Amino acid sequence: MRAVVQRVTAGHVVVDDEVIARLDVSHSRFGLVVLVGVTHTDTPDDAAKLADKIWRLRIFDGTDSADNGSADKGSTDNGSRAERAAADIDAPILVISQFTLYANTAKGRRPSWNAAxxxxxxxxxxxxxxxxxxxxxxxxxxxxxxxxxxxxxxxxGPVTILLES
Incomplete structure (x- = not known):
């Protein structure tokens, strides 16, 4: 399994001109938008491992969540202060299935979806x-x-991280 994890200040999904999901970041100021792709050999154990990685991925700064709006929100440079995970600040998560994470572009300019x-x-x-x-x-x-x-x-940030189970 693959996931693209994005640290966000807002997120929502629209289907047929209707908002079907929205992150409520009012208590944490931040959340995660996570695109999840699945390949043929993935198992429920892979899903559990990926979920744990997402929940415990330390991409938020180490200050009080109320201060997470400061200038050093866990930058990704070598002096990163990213010490907290979504689990630590109770950040909401928006999960979206994304078969295109398994696109194969090795030949030509048209992706193959065989691995999805x-x-x-x-x-x-x-x-x-x-x-x-x-x-x-x-x-x-x-x-x-x-x-x-x-x-x-x-x-x-932008903060965008690729995870694999």
Whole structure:
């Protein structure tokens, strides 16, 4: 499994001109937008491991969450103060399935999607990531599997990290 984790100050998903999910960052000031891709060999154990990585990934600064709006929010330079995870500041998470994370662009200019798992395999595993995050205590919103989604976010930093289980 792969995930693109983005530290954000806002995020929501629109399907058919309707907002179906929105991050509530009012208590933490920050959240995560996480795009999750699944390949053929992924398992529920991979989903649990990925969820744990997402929940415990230290990409927020070490100050009180109320001060996270300061100039040094956990920059990604060598002097990074990123010491806190979503678990530490109760940051909400927006999870969106994203089969295109397994695009193969080795030949030509048209991506191949052969490495992406079909919906019958991918959907339950994305749901397993969401379930594991919720079991760990996360507040999680989701996109709609297989829908044409418009994802709106304000990336903070910007901080964008690729994780693999």
């Amino acid at each position: 798992a079909p919906g019958s395999i991918a959907e339950p595993l994305v749901d397993a990531v969401v379930g594991a995050l919720r079991s760990a205590g996360a507040t999680v919103e989701t996109g709609r599997f297989g829908a044409d989604m418009k994802v709106h976010l304000v990336n903070d």
